[in-house]
Amino acid sequence: MTEHYDVIVIGGGPAGCPAAVQAARLGARTLLVEKNGALGGTTTVAGVALPGLFHAWGRQIIAGIGWDMVRRSVALTGRELPDFTQWELPHYKLQVPVSPAIYASVIDETVVASGADLLLHTMVARVRRSSTGWDVTLCTKEGLIDLTTTMLVDATGDADVVAHAGLPRHANPNRQPGTIMVRFGGYDPKTLDYEVLDAAYERAIDAGDLVPGDLQLFTKPMHKFLRNHGENAIHVPGIEGGTSAAKTAAELAGRRTLMRVHNFLRALPGLEGLTVDRWAIETGVRETYTIDGLTRVTAVDYTNGRLWDDAVSFSFYPIDVHNHDGDGIDIRPLTFGTFPTIPRGAMIPRGSTNLVVAGRAIAGDQDANSAYRVQASCMAMGQAAGAITALAAGSAAAAVDVPIEDVRAALRAHGAIVPGDPDAPRTEAQSSSTELATPDRTHVS
Missing domain, CATH: 3.30.70 (Alpha-Beta Plaits)
Known part of the structure; x- marks a missing residue:
């Protein structure tokens, strides 16, 4: 482990692991920090071993690093992937069951093979801006250690790094159970x-x-x-x-x-x-904090399938708000043919130039967040965050100033599906008559 990194990723869950792998594969000196003894976060430690959704209306919209790890873990256990062409099925039947133990091992192998350094059983203790990036103090079993980095990725799910950096976080008054x-x-x-x-x-x-x-x-x-x-x-x-x-x-x-x-x-x-x-050893938490980003994804943006000018990934899941008092779920399926996208601006905290957030803590309202918080969407965001920070570190640019086409080219080269590409799906206006009939859709993440 070196004292200086190009990219440090805090949080080794669905967003953080692809972020670290992508940054390392692009040649950035990368460190991945995870508080638990296994990578995978929600999938492994919180027991929601059903990553999804990678497909929308029968078309794959999320691929790349996260998808490769999921697909490999399924193959190793002899299981079969769902038939994604059956898009009329309830959405939970199109999630991909994985063995948490095998999946965690696949993530280990992928991260190590990428060349990224890894510290488990470690948490961030302090973050301070420096003239070249960030001074970062980590809490390890042997005590506090000080490192420096050019770029940070906050993949904690709770925007912990954002808070350490003194930047604002938003919490909804009625959080989901x-x-x-x-x-x-x-x-x-x-x-x-x-x-x-x-x-x-x-x-x-x-x-x-x-x-x-x-x-x-x-x-x-x-x-x-x-x-x-x-x-x-x-x-x-x-x-x-x-x-x-x-x-x-x-x-x-x-x-x-x-x-x-x-x-x-x-x-x-x-x-x-x-x-x-x-x-599961951890109680799963659906929402804590979101950031004040350069862009904020609203439910209207999400359900209309807005194609953002700086879109870096797709997301696909119904609006899925679990009632704050615990009584059931408010599920609002998307209109047929809708392909929501995630903008880079929602991943960058206002007031920061070299910090990128990936996962459920990106800027968005509660309804939109209830949909894009799921694992496949976080994997896609994480890979995008890895590309943005690696390119920014390599060119001494702010995260927002990295040419968006450079980010997209890096993602394409590593298997991701990029919104706006000629062969990528695009939302088209649909009449209300094309809304899906929705059979029992209540057993969800």
């Missing part, structure tokens, strides 16, 4: 008496043994919850997660909720043998 990922076993959903179970649920709510939102839906939730073995269905409202204290509260709340649900279920007829077959 978190989810603790779990899969219950030890029972057969087809043999259960759901009228009896729903009545027991109502008694438990009245007695305070369960909290509304524990099973995601407030009214008769038992059939849906147990049919899906509780996966991606336990809402943990009232959490923030943007600070260590808030993260601690979120983890305690998540496990408290899991224990409450477990104890309730095991006391019911037919569920006496209930088991916890797997669970």
Whole structure:
């Protein structure tokens, strides 16, 4: 590990890993810093092992580094990719199930092979501007270490680096609930008496043994919850997660909720043998902070499929706002033929020249953020951030001043699909009659 880097990436989740790999492949001296013991973030540590969406209306719109890692991990486990031509299916059926263990190992190999340095079990402690970029202090097991870098990528999901740099962050007043990922076993959903179970649920709510939102839906939730073995269905409202204290509260709340649900279920007829077959060590947090960017993506921009002049990647997912009190999800599918894009300006904090944000913390309103926060979109943003910062470091330019065609050329060369290219999809006006029929679309990330 050197004392000076061209690019330091903080956060090794869906955005940070492609960012580090892309920067290193472009010849930048790159360091990737991750607080956990495994790379992959939401996919591995928070247990949402369903990356998506890489395709829109049957066409691939996100490829490149993140897609290559996902595809390779699927092949190594002998699984098959979904049939992406079946675009009329509920969106969650077009996400790509991966083995977290294999996927984490594939990321390890990809990052190391790129030439990037890697520090796990490490967090950023301090960031200060310098005449040539940034002075960065990292907190390692052996103590604090000081490094310098020309460019920084904030891929923390919480805009932690932005806050350390003294730049503003925005938080919505009603943040979406978190989810603790779990899969219950030890029972057969087809043999259960759901009228009896729903009545027991109502008694438990009245007695305070369960909290509304524990099973995601407030009214008769038992059939849906147990049919899906509780996966991606336990809402943990009232959490923030943007600070260590808030993260601690979120983890305690998540496990408290899991224990409450477990104890309730095991006391019911037919569920006496209930088991916890797997669970995620971290409670998943959907939103914390977003940045004050040069550009802000609104729901209108997103749902209209705006092609930004400085677009660097695609995104595709319905508006997917989990109600802040834990009661269900507001899902608004996109109109057929809509291909949303992500602008570079939304990734650059106002007041900074050599800091780029990738992932859910880019500038956008809550509705747009609920869609572009998902893993495939973050992977595409991360690869773009790696290209922007590597090129900026190599030319001594500000992130916003790197010619956008140079960024796009670098992305193309490394397998990404670039908005605006002749062979890339483009949103065209559609009549309201072309909106998709949407079968059960409630089991989502």
